[in-house]
Amino acid sequence: MKSFEWVNASTIAEAVRMLNTAAPGKDIDEAPRPIAGGQDLITTMKDYTTRPTRVVNLKSIRGLDRITSDSKGGLTIGALVTLNQIEEHAGIRKNFPGLAEAAHSVATPQIRNLGTIGGNLCQRPRCWYFRLEEVVCLKKGGSQCYAATGENKYHAIFGGGPSFIVHPSDLAPMLVALGARVAVTGSSGKQVIALDKFFTLPAEGDVRRENVLKNDDIITEIQVPASPFAARSTYLKFKERESLDFALAAVAAAVQLQPNKTVKTARIVLGGVAPIPWRVPDAEKFLTGKIVNRDVLAQAAKIALKDAQPLEKNAYKVPLTETLVRRALAKAAGVSL
Amino acid sequence: MSKSRDENGRMHDPSRRKFLKGVGIAGAGAAVADKLWTEAQAEEQGTSLKTVSGSVKISLDVNGKTQPVEVEPRTTLLNALRNHLEPAVTGPKLVCDMGTCGACTVLIDGQPAYSCLILAVDATNKKITTVEGLGSPEKPNAVQAAFVEHDALMCGFCTPGFVTSISAYLKKNPNPSLAEVREACKGNFCRCGTYPRVFEAALAAAKKSV
Amino acid sequence: MQQQTQQQPAAKPKKKIRVPRVINGVEQMVEIEVDEDSGPGWGPNDKHTLLNHRIPRVDGPLKASGTAKYTYDMRLPGMLYGRILRCPHAHARITSMNTDAASAIPGVKAIVKAPLEETRFSGAPVAAVAAITPEIADDAIHAIVVKYEILPHVVIPDESIKPGAPKVVPDPPDRKEDNLQQKAKAGDLQKVEAAFATADAIIEAEYRTARLHHSCLETHGMVVDYRGGETATVYASTQGTFTIPEESAKFLGLPQSAVTAVVQHMGGGFGSKFGIGTEGMFACRLSKETKSPVKLMLTRYDEFVMTGNRSASWQKIKAGVKKDGSLVAVQSRQYRLGGVGQGSQAGQPYIYRGGEFYREIYALHTNEDSSNAMRAPGHPQASFAIESLMDELAYKIQMDPVAFRKKNLLSPTYHRQLDRGAKEIGWSRRNAMAGGNPGPLKRGFGCAVGTWGGGGNNQCKVDVTVARDGSVVVAVGVQDLGTGTRTYTRAIVAEEFGLQVTDVTEQIGNSKLGAAVASGGSVTAASLSPSVKDAAIKARLLFAERVAPLLDNAKPEDIKFANGTVSANNKSITWKQASASLPAAGITSHGVWRSDLQATGVQGCCFAEVEVDVETGFIRPIKMVHIQNGGLPLNRLTMESQINGGMIQSLGMSLWEGRVIDGELGMPLNPHFGDYKLPGSLEMPELVPIIDDDDKREAVIGIAEPAVIPAVGAIANAVFNATGVRIRELPITPDKILMGLMNSGPISTAKV
Numbered sequence A: 001m002k003s004f005e006w007v008n009a010s011t012i013a014e015a016v017r018m019l020n021t022a023a024p025g026k027d028i029d030e031a032p033r034p035i036a037g038g039q040d041l042i043t044t045m046k047d048y049t050t051r052p053t054r055v056v057n058l059k060s061i062r063g064l065d066r067i068t069s070d071s072k073g074g075l076t077i078g079a080l081v082t083l084n085q086i087e088e089h090a091g092i093r094k095n096f097p098g099l100a101e102a103a104h105s106v107a108t109p110q111i112r113n114l115g116t117i118g119g120n121l122c123q124r125p126r127c128w129y130f131r132l133e134e135v136v137c138l139k140k141g142g143s144q145c146y147a148a149t150g151e152n153k154y155h156a157i158f159g160g161g162p163s164f165i166v167h168p169s170d171l172a173p174m175l176v177a178l179g180a181r182v183a184v185t186g187s188s189g190k191q192v193i194a195l196d197k198f199f200t201l202p203a204e205g206d207v208r209r210e211n212v213l214k215n216d217d218i219i220t221e222i223q224v225p226a227s228p229f230a231a232r233s234t235y236l237k238f239k240e241r242e243s244l245d246f247a248l249a250a251v252a253a254a255v256q257l258q259p260n261k262t263v264k265t266a267r268i269v270l271g272g273v274a275p276i277p278w279r280v281p282d283a284e285k286f287l288t289g290k291i292v293n294r295d296v297l298a299q300a301a302k303i304a305l306k307d308a309q310p311l312e313k314n315a316y317k318v319p320l321t322e323t324l325v326r327r328a329l330a331k332a333a334g335v336s337l
Numbered sequence B: 001m002s003k004s005r006d007e008n009g010r011m012h013d014p015s016r017r018k019f020l021k022g023v024g025i026a027g028a029g030a031a032v033a034d035k036l037w038t039e040a041q042a043e044e045q046g047t048s049l050k051t052v053s054g055s056v057k058i059s060l061d062v063n064g065k066t067q068p069v070e071v072e073p074r075t076t077l078l079n080a081l082r083n084h085l086e087p088a089v090t091g092p093k094l095v096c097d098m099g100t101c102g103a104c105t106v107l108i109d110g111q112p113a114y115s116c117l118i119l120a121v122d123a124t125n126k127k128i129t130t131v132e133g134l135g136s137p138e139k140p141n142a143v144q145a146a147f148v149e150h151d152a153l154m155c156g157f158c159t160p161g162f163v164t165s166i167s168a169y170l171k172k173n174p175n176p177s178l179a180e181v182r183e184a185c186k187g188n189f190c191r192c193g194t195y196p197r198v199f200e201a202a203l204a205a206a207k208k209s210v
Numbered sequence C: 001m002q003q004q005t006q007q008q009p010a011a012k013p014k015k016k017i018r019v020p021r022v023i024n025g026v027e028q029m030v031e032i033e034v035d036e037d038s039g040p041g042w043g044p045n046d047k048h049t050l051l052n053h054r055i056p057r058v059d060g061p062l063k064a065s066g067t068a069k070y071t072y073d074m075r076l077p078g079m080l081y082g083r084i085l086r087c088p089h090a091h092a093r094i095t096s097m098n099t100d101a102a103s104a105i106p107g108v109k110a111i112v113k114a115p116l117e118e119t120r121f122s123g124a125p126v127a128a129v130a131a132i133t134p135e136i137a138d139d140a141i142h143a144i145v146v147k148y149e150i151l152p153h154v155v156i157p158d159e160s161i162k163p164g165a166p167k168v169v170p171d172p173p174d175r176k177e178d179n180l181q182q183k184a185k186a187g188d189l190q191k192v193e194a195a196f197a198t199a200d201a202i203i204e205a206e207y208r209t210a211r212l213h214h215s216c217l218e219t220h221g222m223v224v225d226y227r228g229g230e231t232a233t234v235y236a237s238t239q240g241t242f243t244i245p246e247e248s249a250k251f252l253g254l255p256q257s258a259v260t261a262v263v264q265h266m267g268g269g270f271g272s273k274f275g276i277g278t279e280g281m282f283a284c285r286l287s288k289e290t291k292s293p294v295k296l297m298l299t300r301y302d303e304f305v306m307t308g309n310r311s312a313s314w315q316k317i318k319a320g321v322k323k324d325g326s327l328v329a330v331q332s333r334q335y336r337l338g339g340v341g342q343g344s345q346a347g348q349p350y351i352y353r354g355g356e357f358y359r360e361i362y363a364l365h366t367n368e369d370s371s372n373a374m375r376a377p378g379h380p381q382a383s384f385a386i387e388s389l390m391d392e393l394a395y396k397i398q399m400d401p402v403a404f405r406k407k408n409l410l411s412p413t414y415h416r417q418l419d420r421g422a423k424e425i426g427w428s429r430r431n432a433m434a435g436g437n438p439g440p441l442k443r444g445f446g447c448a449v450g451t452w453g454g455g456g457n458n459q460c461k462v463d464v465t466v467a468r469d470g471s472v473v474v475a476v477g478v479q480d481l482g483t484g485t486r487t488y489t490r491a492i493v494a495e496e497f498g499l500q501v502t503d504v505t506e507q508i509g510n511s512k513l514g515a516a517v518a519s520g521g522s523v524t525a526a527s528l529s530p531s532v533k534d535a536a537i538k539a540r541l542l543f544a545e546r547v548a549p550l551l552d553n554a555k556p557e558d559i560k561f562a563n564g565t566v567s568a569n570n571k572s573i574t575w576k577q578a579s580a581s582l583p584a585a586g587i588t589s590h591g592v593w594r595s596d597l598q599a600t601g602v603q604g605c606c607f608a609e610v611e612v613d614v615e616t617g618f619i620r621p622i623k624m625v626h627i628q629n630g631g632l633p634l635n636r637l638t639m640e641s642q643i644n645g646g647m648i649q650s651l652g653m654s655l656w657e658g659r660v661i662d663g664e665l666g667m668p669l670n671p672h673f674g675d676y677k678l679p680g681s682l683e684m685p686e687l688v689p690i691i692d693d694d695d696k697r698e699a700v701i702g703i704a705e706p707a708v709i710p711a712v713g714a715i716a717n718a719v720f721n722a723t724g725v726r727i728r729e730l731p732i733t734p735d736k737i738l739m740g741l742m743n744s745g746p747i748s749t750a751k752v
Helices: A012-021 A041-046 A083-088 A090-095 A097-104 A109-114 A117-121 A171-177 A281-287 A294-305 A317-333 B014-020 B025-035 B039-047 B077-084 B142-149 B159-172 B178-184 B195-209 C060-064 C100-104 C134-143 C189-196 C245-252 C277-290 C300-306 C379-396 C401-408 C412-425 C485-496 C524-551 C575-579 C636-655 C711-723 C734-744
Strands: A005-008 A033-035 A054-057 A067-069 A075-078 A181-186 A189-194 A218-224 A233-238 A249-257 A263-271 B056-062 B065-071 B105-108 B111-114 B127-129 C014-023 C026-035 C080-087 C092-098 C108-113 C124-131 C145-150 C180-187 C201-209 C221-225 C232-236 C259-262 C294-297 C312-321 C327-337 C356-364 C441-452 C462-466 C472-475 C504-507 C560-562 C565-568 C571-574 C587-591 C602-613 C618-628 C686-691
Touching: A012 A033, A012 A054, A012 A181, A012 A218, A033 A041, A067 A090, A083 A090, A083 A097, A083 A109, A083 A117, A090 A097, A097 A171, A097 A233, A097 A249, A109 B105, A109 B111, A109 B159, A117 A171, A117 A218, A171 A233, A171 A249, A171 A263, A233 A317, A249 A317, A263 A281, A263 A294, A263 A317, A281 A294, A294 A317, A317 C734, B056 B077, B065 B077, B077 B105, B077 C134, B105 B159, B111 B159, B142 B159, B142 B195, B142 C060, B159 B178, B159 B195, B159 C060, B178 B195, B195 C636, B195 C686, C080 C134, C080 C145, C080 C277, C080 C300, C092 C124, C100 C108, C100 C134, C108 C134, C108 C277, C124 C134, C124 C277, C124 C294, C124 C300, C180 C189, C180 C327, C189 C312, C189 C327, C189 C356, C201 C379, C221 C245, C221 C277, C232 C245, C232 C277, C245 C259, C245 C277, C277 C294, C277 C300, C312 C379, C327 C379, C379 C401, C379 C441, C379 C636, C379 C711, C401 C412, C401 C441, C412 C441, C412 C602, C412 C618, C412 C686, C441 C711, C462 C524, C472 C485, C472 C524, C485 C504, C485 C524, C524 C565, C524 C571, C524 C575, C524 C587, C565 C575, C571 C575, C602 C711, C618 C636, C618 C711, C618 C734, C636 C686, C636 C711, C711 C734
Parallel strands: A005 A054, A033 A054, B056 B127, C080 C294, C232 C259, C327 C356, C472 C504, C618 C686
Antiparallel strands: A067 A075, A075 A218, A181 A189, A181 A218, A233 A249, A249 A263, B056 B065, B105 B111, B105 B127, C014 C026, C080 C124, C092 C145, C108 C124, C180 C356, C201 C312, C221 C232, C221 C294, C312 C327, C441 C602, C462 C472, C462 C587, C560 C565, C565 C571, C602 C618
């Protein structure tokens, strides 16, 4: 880890100023970084992927570690709320079960005790080329994505190119499915960004980054609106190694059923298969108005994966994700397969 | 989709093979600069480090004792415990240094956490408990005693982490099922293969302490 | 190693025996001379008061409380921290190295370079630094400027074998073709070909196993305590206390006798920790140069690329059987994939006998770090391939795999163990039609067998001292890897004196104590315990001579030691009272190895039950049973733990573990526990370790290694039984299951 300057910020404004006034460094990865739980940031600093000149502690800011509900039942989750708080929160478990499941699916108890929701959304990719200290890949300022033609078992089947990372967050697909927004404060002021506009594809945004945040932007809270489908939400994550693993594929699903059991609204967002949480609107539309049964789910799963473009070593992700789509929807809709 | 895909959806990058194979010394600069930690970066590293970046004096509350210690901002709590505290606190082990094995597990205000993923400067004003703070060879806690009785340790290098995770969990859930014990220590990894007996020990300790 | 020469009484009758000797973890048989008449034995296995019972390990309280001091835990006044700089390239020539900037960093005390010009694998150590903190040492290695001329490399075996591939090893004397060297050839090709003509069924297949990492939780390394004087103490994480002083002394420029090696506790070796290694060499050089203690423990990344590995394998095997299941011929072409090293692989058809065989074994080099011994070197690889193939043949002729094995294994021990294992796992629940169970979650069962030597040799010299206050010390320089060495060493002595384990203290892990064997090849128990027993018997007789006057001058050999008392002639006194009759200095005996107290040759078998989700490819191990014989179990508790450990490591090899390397970058992509996936708590099946007590040999035999061998075949065969998909390449991961299912069509048509 390179040495850096440590600052405890006491207000959001101070944190932004501290990020804004630090020596910028020559490279985007040398820019000052905010730290919350640090469960990802410190690993990237240890492998020299991130080499900030200054690290600004957000945990010293009061009031960002609370979960509150509005009158309609929507949630405001402070950016410093830990994953453990979310998985154990009675209201979330009851009214946003998919969010509690997504939080619980992350890593290990130790990580969840310190890791925060804000940090979880801002994690860097787990791509093994990216994480290898000596490899300067496209995402680290090099000229190519080694996964494109290399060992790409864990890489993207949607939205890849020129980088083929998958987004590692478990909360992101679920929060996108729930229509969440993030409140961001930066040197240009405050803004609220819909989460599905927050993440950027490598071909569209800055390939060095996974989201729209600038160096001095800080997520302050996550807003999860009340919705008619939140109570029927679920998160299904597939790991090769259950004890500790990132998703080979995951599905965040939520459905609202009519009294006649037909689907009124469906949300399906895939994780672990694309550089961003990957929503599949065609499959959502297909489900609308249908009664959930085995055949309908099989068709929806096929539609969800129809545009997949596997690389040489990850074609298995197509049938795998199809299975997860079927199972997640069945669970959300309360039917057995 | 990216323009460089072919009709099968595969990426073509003809430059890759070219620059990786048969690179001579003349061409090495550009090619390697692209690929690996380079001479240029190393040179810069050297020039940017003429001074030791500032040490800071902090105090840490470890096993009920508050002690001053001088560290760099980048010093992890684990390294502060092991390399800076007097006397050294070496129960938590440095194994993966990346939050993937659990051998460095300590309790922060009673909650298990990886001390390799916390900076020491970030651990002030918190109660830090290590395996040494849970019991001693002469006065083991219920989990430590059960580990010995059930042979839940072999080389013993993962043991402090398991003991710490499980001790904290039994406080939270004094009567766990086997499935809950497994879940509680899934962030701890063992190479010798003690798991089945770790589970036995945890369940036995729960019975004793209830 | 012979630091204390024992005065042996002359003219004892001698006999010659063959014993295993382990060099770098590889077992070789050598002939030695031993006394013909050796003295009392262990007695029947079921008559012990401590041994063959369940003894909690004596170092348990220290380890469970975090107070056991490992090498990694040493912190000495003025100690510096070492770090190694690796070459990232798979093959390169160092054209220059500039350490000026690194040296200029405050707190950097020394930089030493590796004595090499050309690196042949990614991760090769090229320099090392010592600094006042590990953080500054990290700065320093990043500030060393190395210029490389990059040379062509090859890391994929299928490319390495091709003519014209980049040369990995420079001009081996017996070069046959590029990167490929024939290492062994056995059997009769003509007879094999003739036998194939008589077979009713033939299967020819290729099997591959991945390169595995020992993953010792305590990385390799040493703390060298040298401050410029005439002596040094070296704390080492090693499997051999006595493999440390000679090499350390060389790099410290001291006589060997001036260097003391200390290894009180060590965090795992599994075959990879013999000698001081490159890291030890650097630690000594840095300490010598700075005249300060230096701690150099490898980083986890270093550990993955510098300390060796279980060689990968590529095995092409053809086998034929008769309809009745009898093997008629096995032909194999086996590649040991040891990187720049030799690799290891047992010759096929491994333990199966019957019919003809012919094999050729080659070392096939790649630009990867050298393989190293790893728990049963070469055996799990060979076992996986042959056990898979035997299974394939059994299905092809529609014969029960257990019956098939019994048909082709002569030893009644295997038959006994297979029957027991089948009962324990519930083999009768198995669906004979692979993949035949309904629904997406499919259960399957598999089995496999294994063998090992496990005998000892005469390297251990043990002292037992009883003081006048009754305290007992057993001393020998041996190391305890977590295998329970301390515990049985105490227990043997305690039992001899009728005492409790807590009444005896052991002193181990120090090269100034009696010489001891290095722990490789499962030789420690069978090498050490006879010497301990010999010392204990001698101490008992010395003690008895002294105490005889208090017991009506009983004959020393008639004096009984039991339950903390010493008795004869209907007189009984306490141990304390008896000890008071000793001379001021107490008594000390010297024990040497006795071949009759140990044996070699063990057998085991493993059964596994798995559940495979054929819609995701996820494999859940449900239950594993391993049955293992081993003569006299010194400590049932720790022996069962060893068997569990073997099953779990073998399970890891089966389902998760393996190096992934990028062919063109030539770099391993998973040198960390995030992507090198060790099994964790949620991966554990129900584990049933069974000690085969039908083995009545009154002799100690090592069992650490055999437990790691058969599980891998049992798991692979269970996966096939569950799914109907035969995965011939380890690890068996969900992607392979799903792709296998896609390629084999609907599951109901699976070949059985």
